[in-house]
Structures are given as structure tokens and as C-alpha cells.
Amino acid sequence: EAEGVKSFILEFEDPKQKESFYYCPGQFIEVTVFGVGEAPFSLSSFSLEEGIIGISVANVGEVTAALHSKKPGEFLGIRGPYGRGFPLEEVKGKEDILFIAGGIGLAPLRPLINQMLVAQANFGKITILYGAETPQSFCFREDLANWDNKENCQVFFGVRKSLPQLMINGRETVALISGPPIMNEFAILELLRKGVGKEKIFITLERRMECGIGKCGHCAVGKAGVCREGPVFSYRELEELRLTERIY
Incomplete structure (x- = not known):
């Protein structure tokens, strides 16, 4: 890839x-x-x-x-x-969907993007922002090209460059994020600045999991186990758990 x-x-x-x-x-x-x-x-x-x-x-x-x-x-x-995945049923409607991924972080979003494109009538506009450290690190190049050719779907490269320039209606946008900590921090702060609701920003936490069932405590962040309560959380949930400083 x-x-x-x-x-x-x-x-x-x-x-x-x-x-x-x-x-x-x-x-x-x-x-x-x-x-x-x-x-x-x-x-x-x-x-x-x-x-x-x-x-x-x-x-x-x-x-x-x-x-x-x-x-x-x-x-x-x-x-x-x-674990708990992305809330597909919760985001159905006419809201726009914004995917933000970095490097191998595109992998968990890929099935969801394909699923949404098949049932595109259930969603608004789909936008994908993707970045990687080097051109050689870009994953799923063929998919990215195919997605960009789909009706009502756009792909932009370079999260730090594209996100600030992206025109979105924050009140009608759901953001799904998967990438390295430095990208996550930048993306979340920029989305909040654009008016996207904290309950509409979803992020999958990149944290080492072992047992997968919440017994070993290896992936614990505060009182939450990433493998059990996550790995997908809304930003509002992370705030309530007082984990926002740990997602970066």
C-alpha cells in the first residue's frame, strides 16, 4: 500500500x-x-x-x-x-461528512468511506482530507483517486494546508478523525474554530491495546479503557472524561 x-x-x-x-x-x-x-x-x-x-x-x-x-x-x-466503532447510524441524515486521516490512519476509515459512498443518499457532501509525512508514505492511492471521482465527494491532500482553507458549515458537519497525535490536535482545534460541535467530532485513539476486553488495563486512560469504551470517542466524551490532554 x-x-x-x-x-x-x-x-x-x-x-x-x-x-x-x-x-x-x-x-x-x-x-x-x-x-x-x-x-x-x-x-x-x-x-x-x-x-x-x-x-x-x-x-x-x-x-x-x-x-x-x-x-x-x-x-x-x-x-x-x-470495541466501539464509528457511529454510522448517528450520522445518517443530510449532514456533511468530513474525514481527516494521516498516514496509516486512513485504514480504519476506509471501510466507512466505502460504506457511505454506497449509501450516499443517506448523507450530505463527503470530503476527505489526507496527509502523510512523505509521498512514499501515502496509503491507498488507488482508492483516493477513485473517491475523488465519485459524485458529491472530494479529496484534498495535506491536512495542515487544506483544513484551514476548507469552507464548511460547522453546524451541519460531522468530522471523523484518524491519525497521529500531532495531526489530531491540529484538526480538532481547527474544527472547533470552524464551529463544528464537540459531539460531532469523532476520533479513534491510537493507543496500545493488548487483551481487547478491558481486563489488562494496558490501554487505560483515566477510568476509561480504550479497547472497551472506545477506540472511537466523541470530543465531548473525551472532555467529560477529562482526557482531552491525553489524546495528543
Whole structure:
């Protein structure tokens, strides 16, 4: 997908698991590389009809390096999905949708973007802002080009450049954010300045999760467990939990 990033398509071996698996964009699964360990990943693709799921993995550690060495046909373990995803039902209506993503952060938004474009009559205008550290770090280039060619959908590159210049109706915009902390901070402050409601800004927290079910405490922020109450929170929820200084 990009320099240091690979996408993997996973197919269920057990037909019963295939039939029972259901996923909401923004949720995550725990992927086990046998003999190495496990790590959490949001799905970057999901086909209910075909019974396949996809993850996009940056090579940044022991488990991800082991994943990058896998060959087609080899087995992995998965459990989940876990957590709370993006509130698709809550944002249905005629409000405009603004996606803001940085680097591999586009992965958890990708299924949601595709889902919304299929049911575009349920939403207003869709705008996607995407940035990465280098041109080689841009993920899902083909998707970005295809989305930009869709009716009532626009793609802009460079979050810091595009967001301040973007003309939006803050009262009628829902923002969905996934990216590195420095981008998240900039995007949230800019959205608030443009009048987007705190309850209409949703962010998926990038924080290391282990057990996925809220038992180990590894992903705890205050009294909240990212894997259980999140990983998707509205900015208002984060304020109420007094976690706003921790999302950056």
C-alpha cells in the first residue's frame, strides 16, 4: 500500500465463524502470529458477502515484522471484533461528512468511506482530507483517486494546508478523525474554530491495546479503557472524561 505498509486479505477457515462475524468500522481485531505474539488492528476492508476481512499493517515491531514475512496460504489467529466503532447510524441524515486521516490512519476509515459512498443518499457532501509525512508514505492511492471521482465527494491532500482553507458549515458537519497525535490536535482545534460541535467530532485513539476486553488495563486512560469504551470517542466524551490532554 505504501513504503513499509502491507495489506493482508484474511479468509475464515471455519464456515460458522465466517457466517457469525460482524464488524462496525472503527472496531478492531486481535491478530495472532503463532509463536511470536498478537497485536490489535482495525480492519481496512470487510466483505460480508464474501466472508473476507483485510488489515493494513505498518512494519514497526516484532509482530508486524512477522506479519510482513507471511506468505499466501499461511494461518493466523484472530479474535474479536472488539470495541466501539464509528457511529454510522448517528450520522445518517443530510449532514456533511468530513474525514481527516494521516498516514496509516486512513485504514480504519476506509471501510466507512466505502460504506457511505454506497449509501450516499443517506448523507450530505463527503470530503476527505489526507496527509502523510512523505509521498512514499501515502496509503491507498488507488482508492483516493477513485473517491475523488465519485459524485458529491472530494479529496484534498495535506491536512495542515487544506483544513484551514476548507469552507464548511460547522453546524451541519460531522468530522471523523484518524491519525497521529500531532495531526489530531491540529484538526480538532481547527474544527472547533470552524464551529463544528464537540459531539460531532469523532476520533479513534491510537493507543496500545493488548487483551481487547478491558481486563489488562494496558490501554487505560483515566477510568476509561480504550479497547472497551472506545477506540472511537466523541470530543465531548473525551472532555467529560477529562482526557482531552491525553489524546495528543
